[in-house]
Structures are given as C-alpha cells and as structure tokens.
Amino acid sequence: MHKALLAAACLAVIAVPARAQDVVLGAVLPLSGASATLGDDQRRGIELAVEQINEGGGVLGGRKLRVIVEDSGGRAPSALDAAKKLVTVDKVPAVIGEYSSGITIPIGQYLVQEGKVHVNIGSSSGRIRALGDGAFSVIGLDNVSSGFAADDVIAQGWKTAAFIAPNNAYGQGVAEQFQKALKERGGEVVSTVLYTEGQTTYRRELQQLERGRPDVYVYSAYGKEAATINREAFELGLNSTPWYAIYLSMCTTDADPKFVQGQYGLDLNNIGPDGKSYEEAYRKKYGENFRTSFNGYGYDSVKLLAAAIDKAGSAEPAAITKALKEIGNGYQGATGDITFDADRQRSKQPYLRLKIEDGTKQR
Secondary structure, eight states, rough: OHHHHHHHHHHHHHHOOOOOEEEEEEEEEEESSSSHHHHHHHHHHHHHHHHHHHHHTTTTBBBEEEEEEEEEETTTHHHHHHHHHHTTTTSSEEEOOSSHHHOOOOOOOOHHHHTEEEEEOOOGGGGGGOOOOEEEEEEEEEEHHHHHHHHHHHHTTEEEEEEEEEHHHHHHHHHHHHHHHHHTTEEEEEEEEEOOOOOOOOOHHHHHTTTOOOOOEOOOHHHHHHHHHHHHHTTTTTSSSOEEEEEHHHHHSSOOHHTTOOOOOEEEEEOOTOOHHHHHHHHHHSSOOSSSSSSHHHHHHHHHHHHHHHHHOOOOOOHHHHHHHHHHHEETTTEEEEOOOOTTOOOOOOOOEEEEEEEEEEE
C-alpha cells in the first residue's frame, strides 16, 4: 500500500467518531513528511496503549478511551492547525506530540495557553522546559543526551568532532549542548554546520564539514534527510572517518544499510525493566521488532494520562495536571523509570551505546 494511503488508513482506525461516554485525547504526529517512519511508530505505541487500557476496562469506571491522531505533515503550521482542531472541535483535555522540537514547542505553547495538558514524546530541545504548567515530557532533553554522547565520543579516543544537524530548535539546542559537553571533557568541536531542512542535497554542507579534518563526524538528522546525508557522505568518501549519531534509529531507519555500516551512536533505551510485555505485544501486533526507539514513549504517554484520569476521577485538564505530577515520581513505564523534575521534565533518561554491524544495531 502507498505510504500516504497507509497513513490515512491508520489515521482512520484511531480517529473514529467518539461516543458521548468516551474519554477522548488527542495526538499530533508526523505521519507524512521527513519523519513519517518515526511518527507512524509513535502512533503504533499509542494504539497499543489504547487497546490495552480498553481491554482492561477503560477509564473512570468503564468508559472507553480514544485518541484522535492528527497528521502534522512535519510542518509547524499544519501541526498548530491540528492542535487547534483537537481543542476547539474535539474538545480534548490533553494532546500528545509532536516529534520535532520546532513543531512541539509551538503546539505546546498553544495548549498551555488554552489551559490544556501537553505531553512531549519525542522532542528534546531545552526550550521545552519553559512551556509552563500543564506541559510534561516523558523523554529526556538535550542536556542529558549530549552529555551521554560526549562521554561516549571521548571514551572512543576521539578528541575533535565536526557536528551537523538541522537549523531548527532541536538542532541548535543539541549543537550547543554537545559542544559544551565535549569541551568540558577535554575535546573540541572543530566545525559546526546547521543545515536548512528539506533540501534535495547536502553535499555543500558535508564538504564544509570535511574541512575541519575531525576524528569523528557527529550528527543528528531526521529520517529521510538523514538518509540523504548518509548516502552523500558515503559517495564523498567521508565514511572513512567514524560517524557518531545522536539518536541512531532516527538517523539510520530510512538509510540504505551500506551507507551506515560501522556507524556508532546513542539511542533511547526504550525498554525498561517492566517493558518486556510491551515489546512482546508490539511484535505480536505488527509482526516485526521495534521500527524505531520512539514508539514506547507514545505508549507510556497514554498509560500515564489514563492513570492520571483515574487517579483524579476526572478528565478535566487541571485535574489531570495535578495527578500527573503525583504519578510521575518513580512511575515504571515501558521505557523505564519516569520521574518528573520541578519543570515536569523526565529527569532520568536511559540510553544505549550502539554500533551498526551487518545492518543491525549491536550493543
């Protein structure tokens, strides 16, 4: 089936009309565009959580839970329109999403302004911390991931790095945090390139990056754009120098395996001590192992919201916010311990050190 038709079909399955007695939540995900593979995997996690909750009796004493999923198309204006539709038409108390920080931030700002709950499941810009009361993250922010990456790079014996990422809220944040973290550990970022998203080629940026003659190329890029970067780096011979990916599955999922062979990187440890049953349920439903490392965060967001609704005895946003703050203190999700800090951000984020060998990610 064509990807666009598949996305539409998946959307139709979840976004069925809600009955009056249903408790309805919303989600804004990139089901099309550069991050479509990742967005659809987030949707899978959400879908599994909804099914399990309803099979277990629903919420609020037997009411069905539903999540209306809207496609952002990977664009901030479309995402904001989707969030407004969910709030004004569907009357949802909480919205999950998006994936890119540059999209998550404006929809989060809108939702907080409207007095709704926002749960970030894929973005890591430090600016998310300032969204305000009612905004939560079940995924760690840039300061946590960049510190882990810098430790890993230094441990490999690489002292100088050239860095490339998109010129958006996410890329700017991770570039700043990684440079700071590497310097603190005795290393140096010798060149930084922030590229304009949506280009058909990144050769000029890669050639600029090469001039720094680094020990390692460090990058972070979204699915299909990362695939182009990896192919062109291979064609330019840059892969004779090691490559290190911040979020390896995000950077390599859409790439030809031969272009990313031997790459190192960190990835989200999306299975915690209590996540085995979720992993098995995912494999049973979709007939394959995890497509990316991001689906579990969609799953945990729905489970947390359902638990908060039950704890509060209400689906009102203020009641959900209060309950989430109480529940988010050692909550054992599929992705591990979820403990919110004073800004309602996940304070403990586990990562994996990985290397791609023979087309698979090896620990």
